[in-house]
């Protein structure tokens with residue numbers, strides 16, 4: 001039975017398993033575990049006393065001493081409720097040849113039996129020593145001809161450095177263990193990063209430091225085995241986990257990692273009768289219910305409590321679930337014409353347009369003093385207008401371009417946000433009639449701030465107000481002075497600046513929409529539509545303000561610099577560009593899933609291509625560093641080619657790590673203090689127009705503890721295209737990726 005109902009969560013981490021000993025009555029074992037509330041068992045399939053050589057020497061039975069015939073459960077029960085546990089005694093790198101051979105035979109026999117049962121996964125015991133070459137060879141061989149997932153068991157353990165030891169030392173049983181991640185890394189390297197090889201992490205009572213733990217979130221961790229001796233005891237005698245353990249388990253829930261409880265009952269909970277809930281097995285089950293309470297139920301209950309305590313997934317996260325770690329080709333809005341569907345998605349991002357509107361508003365106020373507001377006409381050109389959202393934002397900024405309106409956004413935030421969830425919010429007599437055209441502005445302003453869980457209430461609230469406006473032609477209000485200001489501001493078209501707008505767009509399909517928008521909104525007097533590439537349009541006059549949104553996930557990667565260089569010809573010498581600058585950022589990441597997806601194409605070109613991707617199962621190994629900055633207008637002759645060398649310091653306590661590539665982001669200054677971007681430390685909240693970009697490496701880069709990663713990035717251009725090249729020179733050297741743009745480029 002799932003741990004709980006978390007709206008939007010359909011991931012594996014809803015299910016919790018239990019590790020069991022060998023039991024020759026599998027149906028009974030399963031019934032006991034499922035009726036105790038667990039969803040699956042991690043169980044040995046073969047009697048642990050079995051040794052192939054002993055059987056052969058004795059000339060004994062040739063059949064495996066398995067826990068049950070395949071017939072005792074049906075195939076869907078085997079595959080949904082049983083994870084096989086390979087015998088823990090096996091030691092494929094033993095110096096003792098008999099043990100080694102027995103181990104190899106047993107491993108193969110057990111996996112063959114698990115495949116026959118259609119199990120989804122088997123857990124492999126942790127390597128017994130640092131040198132695990134033969135173990136890895138056998139597992140690799142099995143992986144080549146089998147669809148089953150194999151999860152290598154590894155303790156989540158990293159001790160301090162012992163004098164005379166090297167980080168690569170790894171002995172999981174002999175007490176010299178320094179970093180279990182090293183052991184995992186060696187094993188998966190030997191198995192060539194096979195996509196069916198995962199990790200089952202043993203969670204012990206003490207945890208290594210945070211940096212080293214978070215490394216694992218870029219690795220294919222499938223299960224976290226939490227031992228009962230990791231649990232503390234609360235005041236009532238029940239098991240609970242330390243704050244750090246809780247945080248870790250929450251991290252696992254958010255990364256689709258399944259929890260498995262292991263060990264024996266260590267908490268004596270007097271008088272706890274606990275109501276039994278029988279599992280909902282919808283399979284055609286021959287299992288007879290055994291209602292005995294499971295002795296580890298208190299541990300399960302605690303894990304379920306942690307799960308149920310999670311916040312529901314925000315609406316945006318839910319919408320983006322399907323995009324997590326899904327590689328997409330970046331858009332090429334210059335070379336290609338975007339489709340209606342793509343514009344539709346852009347236009348839903350109210351936060352983005354709200355930021356633009358704020359920037360335009362501030363620029364208008366700075367450019368035209370109040371006393372000249374009614375006489376000065378500002379020429380504003382939206383270059384790359386698409387279907388018109390920035391034209392709308394520009395015209396709406398008129399309503400907020402009086403000085404009083406400077407604080408309009410703050411008023412929205414401070415006055416409405418705390419009260420909007422109050423469905424009784426009074427709409428009272430308002431001193432100033434509001435034109436219905438302001439209503440749209442007001443709505444988008446509020447929606448821009450409606451990203452909290454209360455968004456539904458905002459919308460309800462707004463629709464009530466809007467209804468009032470349209471019914472009576474004016475809005476009534478008598479609340480606080482701040483609110484009065486706010487409404488005055490919204491109603492202040494007559495005090496706002498005067499604009500003449502040009503909307504320049506090269507996509508003829510979007511131009512059709514622009515024409516109908518202008519007609520629909522009655523903007524014919526204010527807006528002129530130009531169907532042209534901004535780089536070759538001969539403007540009839542010069543612009544005071546040039547507004548564009550030509551940004552990609554990496555800032556300049558949709559060729560904003562080249563387009564705006566072409567457009568600045570028709571910007572007045574003292575004119576303003578919105579955005580005024582943008583900067584790209586990079587950081588090294590462990591991203592096994594992305595690496596495997598790129599590798600699955602089996603060609604070089606995919607390793608030399610940048611992808612747009614909603615990063616999820618990644619470990620960010622160092623803070624971001626800025627890469628390329630472009631400012632507009634740009635009157636120097638420095639051109640748009642760039643080169644940057646970056647040095648990333650991985651915190652010492654992280655330990656060693658593997659880098660599969662670099663995550664890229666951008667931040668743009670729209671105007672003065674108004675910015676927007678996706679760089680993690682300054683990200684614009686609730687904006688969803690851009691996912692990060694990912695630049696892969698052809699070979700995963702092993703980064704020993706305490707080393708620096710030195711990366712080189714180039715932005716290069718030719719007559720028809722722009723492209724990036726990249727390489728690593730420390731701690732080891734990679735080839736230069738995408739030389740001359742042979743695999744990936746953006747068309748001019």
Ligand SMILES: C[S@@+](CC[C@H](N)C(=O)[O-])C[C@H]1O[C@@H](n2cnc3c(N)ncnc32)[C@H](O)[C@@H]1O
Nearest residue numbers: 333334346384385386505506507533534549563
């Ligand atoms: C990222 S979209 C943004 C569209 C719109 N501003 C929005 O926010 O929805 C970029 C738009 O710029 C247009 N565009 C790109 N390069 C252009 C150029 N050189 N001249 C004119 N339009 C261009 C594209 O066709 C596309 O409609």
